Amino acid sequence: MAFIRGVGKLDGMGSEWDCVIVGGGAAGLSAALVLGRARRRTLLIDAGVPSNSAAHGIGGLLGFDGRPPAELYARGRAELAAYPTVEVRSGEVVAGRPGFSLELADGTTERARTVLLATGMVYETPDVPGLAPLWGRSVFHCPFCHGWEVRDAPVAVLATGDRAVHSALMIRGWTDDVVVLAGSPDGLDDDQRARLSAAGVAVDERAVARFVSSDGELSAVEFDDGELLPRRGALVATTLRQRSELAAHLGAETSPTPLAPDALRVDEFQRTSVPRLFAAGDVAVRMPQVAAAVASGSLAGASVVAHLLGAEVGLPVPAWPVPTVREFWERHYGERERVWSGRVNAQLASVAEALPAGRALDLGCGEGGDAVWLAEHGWSVTAVDVSETALGRTLEEASRRGVADRIAVERCDLSDGFPSGTFDLVSAQFLHSPVHLERPRILRDAAAAVAPGGHLVIVDHAAVPPWATKVPHDHRFDTVDEVLAQLDLPADRWDQLHAATVDRDAAGPDGRVYPIADGVIVLRRRD
Template identity: 60%
Template sequence: MNNEWDCIIVGGGAAGLSAALVLGRARRRTLVLDDGEQSNLVAHGIGGLLGHDGRPPAQLYEAGRAELAQYPSVSFRAARVIEAKPDGDGFLVEMADGSRDHARRVLLATGMQYRPPQVAGLESLWGGSAFHCPFCHGWEVRDQPLAVLADGDRAVHMALMLKSWTDDIVVLTNGAALQDDLLAAAGITVDHRVVSEFHAEGGELTEVRFTEGAPLPRRGVLVAAVLHQRSHLAAHLGVTFAPANPVAADAIVVDQFQRTTVPGVFAAGDVSVQMPQVAAAVASGSLAAAAVVQSLLADDVGLPVPAWPAPDVQQHWNEHYGQRDRVWSGRVNLRLSEVAEPLTPGRALDLGCGEGGDAIWLASRGWSVVATDVSQVALQRAAADAGELLSHIDFQHHDLEVSFPEGDFDLVSAQFLHSKIPLDRARVLKRAAAAVAPGGLLVIVDHGEAPPWSNHRHVEFPSAQEVVDSLDLDDGWERVQVGPVAREATGPDGQPGHLIDNVMVLRRT
């Protein structure tokens, strides 16, 4: 078997099959790998797809595979992909059965996992009486009494959108407070009670039940479901994810040609969601495939194409910190406090200071601190939080791959200096080591493994020893502590978790 492909498409849903059709018609050797777990398979039908309106999703995918069979350059294989990584001028893709294939390009069309609120009865109604998109399912429940399960601004937006299909709408905040004049003006009721069950008869919603009070008769519910990556491949390949928003927790960033920030890797469909519906997925798959063909021709015959998009580091981190009023807890990192607490205060450098928790803690203990970050949003927030300690902290804006603070320091700290976008950590950490004054400490704390609430749960982080080895230190260093340490922690939304930190404490002798 020839395992060399022009493009491997991971995912055989609407986006993946659409892309394969375009690639097949362009006579490009294409392999579609699919595990058969499309999120919309539970839906009664596809709404709003020209030529297939109301058709069950499984029938659409079967018809799509049949169409691909007439193109000899396209192969379809039922398989689960467990790894994809750069390999020479292309990519190596490995399946769960141990087989491997090589491709010049990879197109991620793995779809997303919809995570609606955990309320009794909702899961069995999903794709029918309970739905996430009024354009896909609103027609089937038109003029019926409907509910919207959401809170905040998203509840207002979703409820007002639903007015195109019915005038009988009740917003269910499930215990959250919500006041909005737009809803009242539109004749939309808000029910703040905690929902206990979506009760169904014959597979259809009949009423919403609450922890207290009378039930609410309803025939359908529009649900604010958050989309999450279903596959870890995007994280393994190192693509950039967009900051979390109310619709998607970790959508892949793509440009107008469906190109990710990793050269040679494309993404289409819900993974890079703009509008999570089948018609949009078909369109994005077609566009991605056309871009794949052109990128291959650029390599083969010099076809002029736009330069591959480079990630905007500052924009990414400004958006990351701008997504909420407070991203981190404001407390000092535990490992840094353990190391620095007994030290005599001197001059400290905090690399990737974020919202300033470590820098402020060090300053409160008498240290003179230079704190750097690439995000102006984070630095402004940190400076505001510092208060009277600001006179002891010099917050500096640096992209550490481009510029670095001047001077020598008694303590240089790099706490969880990981990045979702490409970062030459070894180069940055070598510069950090060079900034340590004689007798001073370099303190590096990394994730030993991804936190359980992270989007990168399947990413393998380097060991503490591997990080130290990458620094190429001379004999003038003492290894005070190098290894993993366990701790219990709480995630950004209150989730408990068991974490492993890789701790490296090195003294310059």
């Protein structure tokens, strides 16, 4: 019997979609076309805010070179109408749960076997007066998209540091008249200046006051001193950020790039770190360009089909790239020179400074802020983490502060093992992970490692910090009472010195001070 897959399904899955695509830009439409042609029951939900809507035309897309982006999207939707298994719906997905259950702004909920994120990114440009009206035309971020239009013309590059060097040397392929607007003498170092000079690129250190336009196009850059620099185009260093929090709701791992600090990590098949969750286009940016988005969407659509066939008929497909705890945290620390502030956790310090120094075990030590502080206060510390990079930074900090002789480091995946010995203080500070940890068992092992008369100090997030709304976790944060229940310690052998939620103020990454809540537990083992 012939049937259209997904319509009148025979597998009893009811209204569950084979795939829900979130985002109707170039990547989402491309994926939907592949899925439609594969007879897969597909829902594409489009919020209608494509990031390139301001562009005068699409540069470098075969068949659409120079044509308005709106024409591509209209043509794409029209082509999808030929496939009865594909529904295109205007709307916004506001929340999602693993499994997958997606909540829309109109109050409806959709369930899917797979989800493809093609939500695009927000392009953050420098706050320069006159820039916004020119964006996407004579002021741009991609030379492959707009370089042809400013060929052989005088072009400015608004950037600093390595971004300035990369952007300037790239746009030199289209014009010889390039000036880097560094904004101040600190915008470039000597090596960067030398590389630009060798390529014939000039540097201007004056602060930019505004972009001047004529007939809707850039005509000059005005500096704070009032002088004008005639320019017909400007390549601007731009930061791309997630447009939607949906990826975080679903637990997808990010992979910072020079362009996008929260780009999603995908493998060669557009698969994220979450099984059955795919991503394509700018949201997993490597090259923010329409042609690249179309290609990644097509690949993602084919990968979804292969995954579904693997589940249905046993098509051999590569194992899903779910990172281990070690892989996740090694990448986490390896992608940045420094992750944490280096300061001791205030809750730990308030407990430990009142205790006589002895042997301490710091679980999930990170870059050593707590461990080094304890060593400075006379403790002999065993610092444990799953990341070798983090442990290396702990030793470097201990050496810099003169306490390397009081710190030993141990690489350990606490889900699989635990350090030997007993300790006068066992500290578990914010022992949370986007990748699953056996937290209840780890905390019970921590209690078992406390020597008679010693202390166990557990500090948890009581809620997601206000500035961290896009940080995924595979579990909700347990309450203090829930942690105590998981420990299940005999009351006749332990004294509960403190167990409560504590409010405090903390500075977020943007420098603002936010109120946050910690769950603090301090227990003492009786002799």
